[in-house]
Amino acid sequence: MDDHYEPDEDGYPREIVGPWVLDKHHFLRHYVTASQGARGRMGGSHCLIDLYCGPGKARIRETQSLVPGGTLTAVDAAARSHRGNAVPFSRVFIADLLEDNVTACKARLFATSNTHVTSFVGAAETNVHKVVANLPRRGIHLAYLDPYSLPQLPFSVLKALADAPRVDLLIHFAASDMARNLERRDLWPRFDAVAPGWQDSCDTNRGKSMVRHQFFAHWTKLLQDLGYHVSDRIVSVKNTRRREIYRLVLASKHKLGDNIWRTLNDRSGQKGLSL
Numbered sequence: 001m002d003d004h005y006e007p008d009e010d011g012y013p014r015e016i017v018g019p020w021v022l023d024k025h026h027f028l029r030h031y032v033t034a035s036q037g038a039r040g041r042m043g044g045s046h047c048l049i050d051l052y053c054g055p056g057k058a059r060i061r062e063t064q065s066l067v068p069g070g071t072l073t074a075v076d077a078a079a080r081s082h083r084g085n086a087v088p089f090s091r092v093f094i095a096d097l098l099e100d101n102v103t104a105c106k107a108r109l110f111a112t113s114n115t116h117v118t119s120f121v122g123a124a125e126t127n128v129h130k131v132v133a134n135l136p137r138r139g140i141h142l143a144y145l146d147p148y149s150l151p152q153l154p155f156s157v158l159k160a161l162a163d164a165p166r167v168d169l170l171i172h173f174a175a176s177d178m179a180r181n182l183e184r185r186d187l188w189p190r191f192d193a194v195a196p197g198w199q200d201s202c203d204t205n206r207g208k209s210m211v212r213h214q215f216f217a218h219w220t221k222l223l224q225d226l227g228y229h230v231s232d233r234i235v236s237v238k239n240t241r242r243r244e245i246y247r248l249v250l251a252s253k254h255k256l257g258d259n260i261w262r263t264l265n266d267r268s269g270q271k272g273l274s275l
Ligand SMILES: C[S@@+](CC[C@H](N)C(=O)[O-])C[C@H]1O[C@@H](n2cnc3c(N)ncnc32)[C@H](O)[C@@H]1O
Pocket: 050, 051, 052, 053, 054, 055, 056, 057, 068, 069, 070, 071, 095, 096, 097, 098, 101, 122, 123, 124, 125, 146, 147, 148, 152, 153
């Protein structure tokens, strides 16, 4: 077990995370809750997809606070009644590079819900095709994409999801990785699969912050070219030293996803603050 994980009382690993995980799960929970009405009206079978599921439980570093993982948070939110209406996910697809994480996440889902779970082990780039092949045609599906770094989310994953019937995307964009590594010319090739064509569309002779800005704009444009509305409400999550760690990006096939995303309060109760 590396230093990302420790054993939990239930015998499965749990992740050790920073407190900023709470923002991620806050937005995931509230987006799932607020989109219940749209899922209910649409009918069909609605699936949750988490290609980077982790073990399904975490402890916040330097505290004893335990939190459920993103998949469990989203499944719980969908199963709870909102305005008299609960629209649970009819099926949940989980996957992770690490088999122990998939086993743990699956066991924790079984312990807390009666949802139908399908799991895969391996890289998201491969597993995404297995998931897409099994998605019902009718339904509003949500893919929660939560990798540690940008190269773990090659654009081919987003492309495969875009080719499927309606899949909305809630993406953890690893901004700290971009800030740390995009300024190193020797590391540029690792970003090519993340945002194909970025070196042609960004003026790499500009200052570091301008290159970062252009890189993100290029990646966003690639998503739009796949037919997504990318909300311009980008949630930027910072650490205690005000350094940006990640961005949460909502991309949806229907404008309604953006409308819902804009109405969500952040954890301090503010509405719709952008980057
Ligand atoms: C931030 S953690 C996931 C946390 C989880 N989504 C949650 O909200 O509780 C990132 C996960 O991505 C997995 N991972 C890293 N590279 C991957 C890849 N290329 N494909 C699939 N999973 C990967 C790691 O093993 C780790 O479990």
